[in-house]
Amino acid sequence: MKxxxxxxxITKGFGGVKAVDRCTFSIEKNSITGLIGPNxxxxxxxxxxxxxxxxxxxxxxxxxxxxxxxxxTYKRSLLGLGRxxxxxxxxxxxxxxxxxxVAFQDNKEKLWHSFLPLRKxxxxxxxxxxxxxxxxxxxxxSNLKGYELSYGQKKLIEILRAKANNSSLILLDEPTAGINPxxxxxxxxxxxxxxxxxxxxxxxxxxxxxxxxxxxxxxxMDRGSNIAEGLPKEIQNNPHVLEAYLGSKK
Amino acid sequence: MNIILGYLGIxxxxxxxxxxxxxxxxxxxxxxAGFSFFPALLAxxxxxxxxxxxxxxxxxxxxxxxxxxxxxxxxxxxxxxxxNMRDLTRGALGIPGIPKPTIFGYYFGSNAxxxxxxxxxxxxxxxxxxxxxxSPFSKIVETIKEDETASKTIGKxxxxxxxxxxxxxxxxxGIGGGLLASYLGFINPTSFDPKELIIIVTMxxxxxxxxxxxxxxxxxxxxxxxxxxxxxxxxxxxxxxxRYAIYGLILILFMIFKPNGILGKRTNIxxx
Numbered sequence: 001m002k003x004x005x006x007x008x009x010i011t012k013g014f015g016g017v018k019a020v021d022r023c024t025f026s027i028e029k030n031s032i033t034g035l036i037g038p039n040x041x042x043x044x045x046x047x048x049x050x051x052x053x054x055x056x057x058x059x060x061x062x063x064x065x066x067x068x069x070x071x072x073t074y075k076r077s078l079l080g081l082g083r084x085x086x087x088x089x090x091x092x093x094x095x096x097x098x099x100x101x102v103a104f105q106d107n108k109e110k111l112w113h114s115f116l117p118l119r120k121x122x123x124x125x126x127x128x129x130x131x132x133x134x135x136x137x138x139x140x141x142s143n144l145k146g147y148e149l150s151y152g153q154k155k156l157i158e159i160l161r162a163k164a165n166n167s168s169l170i171l172l173d174e175p176t177a178g179i180n181p182x183x184x185x186x187x188x189x190x191x192x193x194x195x196x197x198x199x200x201x202x203x204x205x206x207x208x209x210x211x212x213x214x215x216x217x218x219x220x221m222d223r224g225s226n227i228a229e230g231l232p233k234e235i236q237n238n239p240h241v242l243e244a245y246l247g248s249k250k
Numbered sequence: 251m252n253i254i255l256g257y258l259g260i261x262x263x264x265x266x267x268x269x270x271x272x273x274x275x276x277x278x279x280x281x282x283a284g285f286s287f288f289p290a291l292l293a294x295x296x297x298x299x300x301x302x303x304x305x306x307x308x309x310x311x312x313x314x315x316x317x318x319x320x321x322x323x324x325x326x327x328x329x330x331x332x333x334n335m336r337d338l339t340r341g342a343l344g345i346p347g348i349p350k351p352t353i354f355g356y357y358f359g360s361n362a363x364x365x366x367x368x369x370x371x372x373x374x375x376x377x378x379x380x381x382x383x384x385s386p387f388s389k390i391v392e393t394i395k396e397d398e399t400a401s402k403t404i405g406k407x408x409x410x411x412x413x414x415x416x417x418x419x420x421x422x423x424g425i426g427g428g429l430l431a432s433y434l435g436f437i438n439p440t441s442f443d444p445k446e447l448i449i450i451v452t453m454x455x456x457x458x459x460x461x462x463x464x465x466x467x468x469x470x471x472x473x474x475x476x477x478x479x480x481x482x483x484x485x486x487x488x489x490x491x492x493r494y495a496i497y498g499l500i501l502i503l504f505m506i507f508k509p510n511g512i513l514g515k516r517t518n519i520x521x522x
Contacts, residue, residue, distance in 0.1 A: 051403060077405035089400040091393050102393050103404040107386045111414050114385035122386075146396075165404050
């Protein structure tokens with residue numbers, strides 16, 4: 001299948017440290033791929049470069065064959081690149097439903113739209129957002145403010161926001177960190193559902209059973225480079241991976 | 251001011267300069283160029299908006315206190331210009347003889363008629379701002395205040411929104427400046443000095459940031475609160491500073507006990 005994302009020789013240094021060092025990999029359309037590696041391997045830096053929050057020193061990023069290396073974050077999002085964050089970033093003062101609505105790309109949110117009658121449009125958007133909330137069991141919480149939601153609920157809202165944003169590639173940064181096993185199951189179902197809808201998912205995660213069970217392909221990073229990629233089974237027995245996680249045999 | 255401080259969460263300290271520009275534009279155009287009331291008022295708004303645009307492009311790239319410093323510097327620069335561009339502004343002498351409005355032949359010379367005119371204009375402006383503040387546009391502006399990075403990740407051109415919000419706020423500040431100039435009949439650079447800032451910030455904060463009615467309530471309270479001082483027999487040169495001391499005290503008390511103001515939302519302008 002065709003690749004949706006290609007990372008080509010990406011390098012990023014912070015001072016003397018190379019957080020990402022000539023990293024190259026690609027993500028197939030409509031796949032679920034895991035990006036794993038020990039702490040400090042450069043996974044989140046890679047995510048930040050893919051979503052445009054930081055610019056790489058060298059190398060290129062292609063999204064649907066378009067070179068987006070120098071494209072702004074918001075434009076990348078409009079092209080179909082969505083993400084969630086390791087430390088949740090929902091809007092705390094907006095309600096759950098507003099958090100979803102603001103992510104729609106067809107809101108009448110230009111300044112001059114303020115003077116149009118928007119009631120019908122608003123009701124339509126609310127209905128759409130409510131459906132999304134219902135799909136993850138958060139219908140009852142729709143009017144709670146972002147800061148009033150529990151940690152797990154915030155995580156769900158953040159994933160929904162990427163979905164509402166109509167992203168074709170969704171980057172999930174540690175979607176299961178700090179949530180209970182029941183919710184992990186729910187997140188798994190949501191991610192599989194997103195795949196069925198034709199979306200591509202790239203996940204950074206430390207929860208190995210979750211990753212091994214969910215992902216079709218795994219990319220392993222260590223000290224800024226990708227040291228292995230393949231099927232979950234291949235990765236589990238790869239000596240380079242074992243060495244990165246456990247250290248080398250003396 | 252509430253749009254910028256409350257909705258955008260930006261510490262904008264150049265506000266008196268913006269409405270000062272509106273006031274001067276109104277005064278100069280109506281005296282020197284013979285503009286009638288509405289064109290001069292709109293021109294005041296336009297020039298203030300232009301100043302807002304010029305200020306916002308560099309200032310909005312900064313964060314937190316640095317925006318405050320940059321906008322305060324803008325205020326001081328505008329003060330300097332108003333004092334030194336004597337050919338245009340008559341410098342420290344100020345501009346006297348600013349005409350009161352005449353609309354369709356009716357002259358709004360008395361305080362009562364001017365009050366009615368101001369009330370009508372304020373109502374129209376409030377109506378427009380109310381629409382804007384309750385629109386999807388303002389929701390996006392709010393997301394920028396809450397988390398600009400997240401707002402970018404859902405495809406919002408945050409700089410564009412911030413500049414637009416800044417421009418609307420400046421436009422209406424300019425209109426306000428024009429109204430003030432026509433009411434007072436005389437303006438000079440000290441009418442728009444940093445002291446005015448204390449009053450505006452106090453209004454926004456005690457009313458409640460990011461609250462439409464909060465600003466109106468705040469403005470009413472702040473204007474009315476020192477009025478009883480008139481009845482106390484104090485020397486005139488003591489009353490002025492005392493007013494500012496009261497504003498300062500109110501501001502401090504609110505910041506400690508009710509930082510969100512009377513009707514405001516949770517917000518923290520220093521967290522970004």
